[in-house]
Amino acid sequence: MQLFVLIALLVIVSAIYSYINARFVKLPGTIGIITIAIIGSVLTVIADKLDPDVGKRLMVIAKDINFSSLVLNILLGFLLFAGSFNANTKRLKKEMRPVVILSTLSVLLSAGIFGALFHFIGEWLHIRVPLIYCFLFGALISPTDPVSVGNIIKNSKLPVILSTIIAGESLFNDGVGLVLFITILEAIRSGTDNVDLAKTALLFLREVFGGIALGVILGIIGHWLMKTITDFQTIVLVSLSLVMSISLIGAYFELSIPLAAVSAGLFVGDNTINIDDKERSHEALEKFWQLVDEMLNTILFVMIGLQMVNLPYLTNYWLTGTLSIVLILVARWLSIFLPLIFLRRSLNVNYSNIHILTWAGVRGGISIALALSLPASHYRHIILSACYFVVIFSIVVQGLSLNRVIRAGLKHDQP
Template sequence: AKNINFSNTVLNVMLGFLLFATAFKVDVRKLKREMRPVIVLSTLGVLLSTAAFGLLFYYIAGFFDIKLPLIYCFLFGALVSPTDPVAVAAIIKGSKLPQHLSTIISGESLFNDGIGLVLFVTILEITHAGIEIIDLGNAALLFVQEVFGGIALGGITGYLAFRLMRSIIDFQTIVLVSVALVMGNSVIASILHLSIPIAAVTAGLFAGGRSINHDDKQHSHQALESFWELIDEMLNTVLFVMIGLQMINFPFINLYWRTGLIAIVVLLAARWISIVLPLTFLRRSLNVNYGNINILTWAGVRGGISIALALSLPLEAKYKTLIISATFFIVIFSIIVQGLTLNKLIRYLYQKKEE
């Protein structure tokens, strides 16, 4: 029951607020300039990463006598492929990343959660019903409905909220409108079976970065940004405390250690593949060069969303525990090792370039 509560709280309540708060602060003009790589990495990149992880993990783990059916390997790939906007924002804040790379990584982390979540649910349906019973056409239609429906919902409600906030002078009322926007989007999206994360991100981009009232424009907007920054910091803290509490009683036996270490290596390889392939075939249209692949790979950190998805798995106990334990290892490695060494990697790569 504890696991279900954690997952529901993160995926259905906190995620909408976290993504809206992060999207609200995004400079839309900078994001527009890097929109092509952001869209490619957050859509095609997630699909490629999921496929590459599933295949690599199935064969490499199998070589070490860790037996996980191929469809569950793809499911595992779907829940660890999206980068985490909370963890990414925390790491980018203190990094010396070039501005365009910082925009690409943070933009990708905002959008790929929604894509990853829809992909995860689709593969989960296949694991329950079997690939023969599932109508792949319907599954693809559901995928498109969730993604584009989420964009439409977030865009419409975000724009309406923006127009409403511009006509209001009272700061408290403006805050209430923005909170109602997030909560209302979550409710409508769940009723219409649309993607809550994508609706939250789109609404945040439409509502943020714009004038609220001509006279009090600067003051109101800064105050609203400060409010959402506070919400962001508070929810981040709560999320990582919840992750810590989930890990306290977790049995880290030898099998889980081996699985976790294999999963870390496989995920880094899958992440690298998901960046290299689009760059190779779409190099002319993407504003990213091959020299930045290692930085993009290392900066793709995972966090609470992957753990929430893993904990929400209604699978046989054996597979579920194995996947959860490996996900914990990935998140710990991601936040501590990748997060703390990103600046060193940037310095090393850019010094090499200068030489």
């Protein structure tokens, strides 16, 4: 019964915030909901200080939610499958080269650049975090969030090419970032002097390629099952079981669930399940997963705001948070610029697009979930608090100003 109460309260709060935004605030979905959720969390903290009994009741949702586990083990698979299922695969294939570069090489570069800058500049500002933990922070904050990016570029005036590149990058780079995060965390646990490079590389390759293989195999099986029937209720159940199977099998064999979900979603979405010209099961399934995507997005961003209740120390890290915001933007810019120097002829991107690609690199719930999963240490609060600053800034500030950056960038392109 406790689980039902928790889910019911979460859905009710999500519905209230969504209604307030749609009826009164009228900001783009993601930006409006997380803004309202943050205000709600601040009011909850104030209520707790004024009347602990009232505050305790208001905090019950945030206190009882294991945000990290819920996002990484349950929501992430559904959100990535839904996003990739509804992706425009024709455009994505056409822009696959820059997507692959941004979702792999750029993520690794960004994590390394951010980690190094955060460590050395932090030392100068008396923010002392070991270099290995700085790289760990870089790994969790460098990947862009497909949920946040998808919602924000939906309301932007991005050219089709850049929109496809940014959306495609966000689908794949979470898997790479998550694997990099796990690899560095394993190195910290085993001790930097005892790191087995061969074992670490094998772990990285198994997570990445094993996850992609799992997604393709289960995608082929799921697609065949759905294509052989016409009962839409059963088709929906098969698609849901496909995502759940990815989560269960991926967790058991320690394969990348994000990459598996994206691979399966792209395969199933790109291959119709319509049996004849009159049958429209595939189009109906697209609408179903679009609805699932929007509902889970709302719930996810409400949870992000609610989790602030669990971080009473957040206001102690204004300097660290501000530094992190500046450095992740610098690292993002450099991670795009450096590959572009050598690969400009083969990429459909020019130098003036770097500013747009940098500003459109929005972080979200996955970064926070990874930060919350960090084991207890002297540096956990620093990383978690700074991560919240970056995520809130990127969603609210970058999201609201993205169209201005786009107009400036496109104007610069004009002769």
